[in-house]
Amino acid sequence: MKNYNTPKEITAEFLNSGIYKTSLTFSKFALIAVLGGAFIAFGGLLSVMVAGGMPGIGDTNPGLVKFVAGALFPVGLIMVSVTGADLFTSDCTAFTLPLLEKQIKIFTFVKFLVLSYIFNFLGAQIIAYFLSSGVGFFDKDPWLGYLHHYSEAKVNQDFMKVLIKGIGANWLVCLGMFMGYASKDIIGKCIGIWIPVMLFVTLGYEHSIANMFFIPAAIYSGAEILWSSFILQNLIPATIGNLIGGAVFVGCAYWYLYLKKD
Numbered sequence: 001m002k003n004y005n006t007p008k009e010i011t012a013e014f015l016n017s018g019i020y021k022t023s024l025t026f027s028k029f030a031l032i033a034v035l036g037g038a039f040i041a042f043g044g045l046l047s048v049m050v051a052g053g054m055p056g057i058g059d060t061n062p063g064l065v066k067f068v069a070g071a072l073f074p075v076g077l078i079m080v081s082v083t084g085a086d087l088f089t090s091d092c093t094a095f096t097l098p099l100l101e102k103q104i105k106i107f108t109f110v111k112f113l114v115l116s117y118i119f120n121f122l123g124a125q126i127i128a129y130f131l132s133s134g135v136g137f138f139d140k141d142p143w144l145g146y147l148h149h150y151s152e153a154k155v156n157q158d159f160m161k162v163l164i165k166g167i168g169a170n171w172l173v174c175l176g177m178f179m180g181y182a183s184k185d186i187i188g189k190c191i192g193i194w195i196p197v198m199l200f201v202t203l204g205y206e207h208s209i210a211n212m213f214f215i216p217a218a219i220y221s222g223a224e225i226l227w228s229s230f231i232l233q234n235l236i237p238a239t240i241g242n243l244i245g246g247a248v249f250v251g252c253a254y255w256y257l258y259l260k261k262d
Contacts (some may be wrong), residue, residue: 003184008258010181015101015259018094021086022108026115029086033116036085037123041213043076045132047201048214052146070202073210074194077173081180081193088116089209092246093174093254100255117208117239124212133220144221151218154211155225155233162206162234166241167249169205172196173242174250206238 005013021029051058051069058065080087091113098104138144154162179192200207215230 004182004188005184007182007254010178011097011254011258013181014094014178014254015097015103018091018096018098019103021091021094022098022104022112029112029115030119032084032086033088033119034123034126035083036080036087036116037120037125037209037212038127039079039083039085039123040076040087040120040207040209041124041127041132042079043073044210044213045127045137045217046075047073048143048147048150048217049137052143052150055142055146066202066204067198070198070200071194073201074176074197076210077176077197078180078190078193081177081189082186086116086120087209088113088120089170089173089207089242089246090177091116092170092243093177093251096247096251097255097259100252101259113243120209121212124209125216128213128217129220133217138217138221147214147218147221148223151215151223151225154206154215155229157233159233159237162237163241165204165206166208166238167245168203168241169200169207169238170242170245171249172200172205172245173207174246178250178254206234206241208235208238208242211235211238 021032024032047069050072051065054065054068077087077090079085080090095104095109095112099106099109132138138147157165173196176193176196179196180189182192183189211230211234215225215234219225219227219230
């Protein structure tokens, strides 16, 4: 008996995950979305605490520091997948597939993406405010300087650059979820998720939910970043790019390859 799913089976699994979420009560969906935002924030926090604590290495080998951050961040998406939490960015594929199969309507597609986004934000703030900045994790260098520099760089980019980097981020995140569905055992699932997510973080692409942790945590710890700058210069273009990356490059692509009737 094979311990993996074929790409066609994976696509069906991904589709079913979206249909299942639309069947949940409001309170249950809200809870799994809060948890999803929190788990991604935990992955972000881990990457800051370890990669941000390597200033000497960063001076001589900045690529290694980026890789360390990339290698650690995926624990958040692994927790999302294994526990059944909800994440806006993977929903961009999970709801696109049943929409294209005419199993949900466009109103349901938009409604659940909006709800996921709102409650992911809430979950990320719980970690950013109460369980990181609120307990002094960023009160001193090197972590303070690392987080502030990292976040300030994110909000000081051209709108289109952030949007394009958002496409790359969620193309890889949704591929991570896709590859996670390939495995029928926990180790295989973790490896499948880890590879693309490590890649997107190391390359510096823009993930809207992750940024809901990084940039607010920097603001809470005293960074000179305005909420308006965060929303207008990073969050909005990253979100648009994430939607395109997940819905088009994964959702539409694999629907056409494995579900569309010829």
